[in-house]
Amino acid sequence: MGGGYIATFTAGAGFLTAPVKWFRSLSTQRSASVVSVNAEHKVNPWPKSTTTTTTTTTTTTMPTVGAAMTQEDRHINGKAVVAGAVEEDQEVKRNWRDYFELAKSIIRSDGGHGSGPPRWFSPLETASRMRNSPLLLYLPGLDGLGCGLVSQQQKLGKIFDVWCLHIPVKDRTPFQELVLLVEETVRSENYRSPERPIYLVGDSVGGCLALAVAARNPDIDLVLILANPATSYSKSHLQSLLPLLEVIPSDLSLISIPYTLSLMTGEPFNLFSSSMKKGLGQQVTFEQLSEGLSELSAYFSVLADILPRDTLLWKLQMMKSASSFANSRLHAVKAQILILASGKDPLLPSLEEAERIRGALPKQEVRVLKGTGKMPKCEIRKFPDSGHLLFLADGVDLVTIIKATSLYRRGKLHDYVSDYMLPTDAEFNKTSDSFRWLNIATGPVMLSTLENGKIVQGLEGIPSEGPVIFVGYHMLLGLEIYPLVIKFMSERNILLRGLAHPMLFAKLEEDEMDLSMFDSYRIMGAVPVTASNFYKLLSSGSHILLYPGGMREALHKKGEEYQLFWPESSEFVRMAARFGAKIIPFGVVGEDDICEILLDSDDQMKIPYLRQSIERRTSQIQLRTDLKGEVSNQVAYFPGLLPKLPGRFYYLFGKPIDTTGMKQELRDREKAHEVYLQVKSEVQSSISYLKEKREKDPYRSLAARTLYQATHGSEADVPTFDL
Template structure:
């Protein structure tokens, strides 16, 4: 790809970069990839390796000063990346670190080092056991193997009994790392860990840590949390079911991880439009799978409006080409987003680029979520932080843009406020839409009240003892989108509502008559004209909401039980009917 940034892969203890095997093809489409190769019998000290990588980084930075340089390191390679970053805080580096060996002092590897020192050749038993740990063997090495009650012969016998799960590449690693090389690597791990831990305060680079939950060699999960608390620009992605050699394990796609975390850029600042990489079929399928349950539970009904005003089933009334802005009502917690995005993809092949709250892109916000990757799917699907600049860029690329003027205030409304719009008084998008001749499609969606009941809203939660502590953490981390607005639109406190699930009803979408702005640029420069069109859009959204609330009362399949019975009789691929239009 033209303008691709450089990616330097810094291998783990194998030294040859086997971790790239499963990823180099996809990485090569978006990066210029180089891999550090450390020969098996090489005895270059850790500090000399730092200088070697450092010279490469500086040389390439001179050639492309505006591009970031990615350092992807696993285990000891992660230490190497951190060391280079610590010594070069002025260089724009992005670090992707898999199970960093900075935790060596707290790992089982120190015991292994002592054991190998004591065991003579041949090492056909002990070395395979060590590498079976690399592969995720469930057996753990404990200090009792060395210096405990077991004799050396008993320890070797115990090791040999736990080799059943050795990986296919085990024999290769045994061959390329004889005892002397392995001992050298372990000593270098100890030195590397000590070197880097004393310099973490100097690391300013963007850092993404990939932490395995079943790392048999290093306490990677705990180490990721420690590093996140130390490094000022660090995020974590946890992989609870993976072992130490995460890059070699199935289900791990490094490109998808980088994209989801929002770490791909080609210049000094990320451009959420030009740096965006379209989702692959596998990524799309995974997103569709994630929303399969809510799609089944809500069985969304999609209605659209033709140019003559006729309402039809399906998305026939949606234009074939952008730029198009879908402007609508934001249900509680954005429950409509999954069914909306997946239906547009499945039925029309249209990718909706959502204008999203900056909270979803904030490092501090991630720490408040149960899973730090909670928002990754939205980034993969093309969400961008709300701003006039991002809207401008999306329209210039003729995208289909999903816009909610009510924002967080609408998606986190209070009791009794469902289907009420909280839009600013003044137009925020009409004149920009007319600049690009974009089509505006107002839409309404209902059904949240058939899915769940709002038990605790923000007004309830602030009365709960000590909630103010959590409230402060959440809203200090949140960027105020409309901080200069007065009234409710400007008062968008974020909170996690208390919900009571219901026997699922159904979601209903109605896309109103498309409003063309093509050829109206001069007319809509007039603030009064733009405001008039803005109010027309708002009224159309309210009309869609009222129409759906009335018509759903006549839907015999509004409840999940008759829908499920219909599908059992007719097949789950048959569309469930709804009310007559």
């Protein structure tokens, strides 16, 4: 038979068209190729009560947001995305209820008794995606049905070609044969598109399957996303369920097994209680609660159909085998890995297991850094309040996680410009809300300069069209970035692409710093500061945030506030002229009113333990080694700080310096240096202007601003000094 075939699902008394296009079966003769998804062959996966009808029959493409993006390209489905966030398409919100409804449909589709071999299917709603989207293979958990991405697949389908592995209830394919099945698909698709990575999303025991395939195929470009991987089965409470399954009478298994499993896993109780908590603010009535509990109990029969006693016994035995198989081969895994670990997983010790896996993986060079240290190419994201069924948990968005970890790529290496996806409204709002406290505490005042040199309040003087380079002073810890980026997005719909330190993008060896604290930077478009990234941003017409002083300014020492630590010369002026970019010098003051530095780098280098930590970290992130003086002193440390009552932030954006038509003129290094010194001088002048003017601001203190908003409304703009 080879190739593939189409299966339909039946439901109830009539025929409910199935959710899927099936690919090859394990029982068929293995072939060197796999039939690709054709949208015209896909049918609706959802019962009519839980779906929105779609008439899409052909695959559409979305424009690449990157170096080759033209003015016409900067519209997605008719929505303008020239500089800011992408408005989210109408999405059908799905949850654990939809999972159970789909599970019932899938089980019925297997002839009503869960028969048939393992096979692939692609959900209908994943038909429309971006150009050159990589393949994503979903490897299910204990249930085996392949519908665990039900609440994620609509967004995933916009950027991936999604295939889900379905293992029917009564199938008894050994783990090693499942490895061969997935491996064959991986090799076949890699042969078809060798330039693109293949993503393996492994859920629980599916995580073991993903690791096993990666270990056996180290030369294939794989990206693994493991959600609560079952490699810690030997430490799992599930082991205690095996003796019970062996002795429980068959006539009681229909009732006892689903309840026992639910009590052990906490699912779907955890999912249900999460839904109820969301509704508490809306005065959930007793009737609503009763209906919800009744609905929940009805799904136990579905759980019994998904995992009857014999199937559950087989699955647990297979999980034991899978765990042993994967653990014995961790040393051979070379794939890029992201581990998602739940803090309230009653099945597995997922948080501890994530760290163990990372420590057991072979250490490799991380290309984004210039140091010589090696480290696992593995990141961890923790979800303290989530249970075992992570992808069904409220608030877990896999696409956002992939974007935040810079994991999405369509080639051999992640391109921070062409692979970047603009933040959605929801992502921007979440980022903005997380830094709302900083905005309230600092009451930022932003001034810009018009073409005629007049200084005005607000961002009227900022050009809408790029490329534009904002060149400024980096204040203590770089906290001025958050209000700046949020203000530009919310008021002008302009996304500032920051050129950031590589330390924000790769975990250093034996470093306790949690990279998740920088996820918002990556979602909002920060890129590692390299000449190639700068070039690509300019060519794509971006608004770029550049700090020549870098980490030396952001982590300055005592008494160094408002001092510029810039190189003697910079190539950014010549690069700007090449693209006719506008350069906007800007100054910021106020942040050093927040904190007093107690321990700077000089102080910490006198303490042996801190000195060793600083030297180890700094050695792995060598930057500007070709420069001399203070600007080359990029010491990676965190200052000891004493918080103060926050002062107000003041920003002044100078008059744009237009380099259009100056490409030939600024090839001369001396003339380019003159422009560079002009930019530096204007930054210093802006800082001096703001330091003088802030003394005349009646609302400089937090108390004065709080009182003003108490009388005028919390959303009222607080006035400042006269211009």
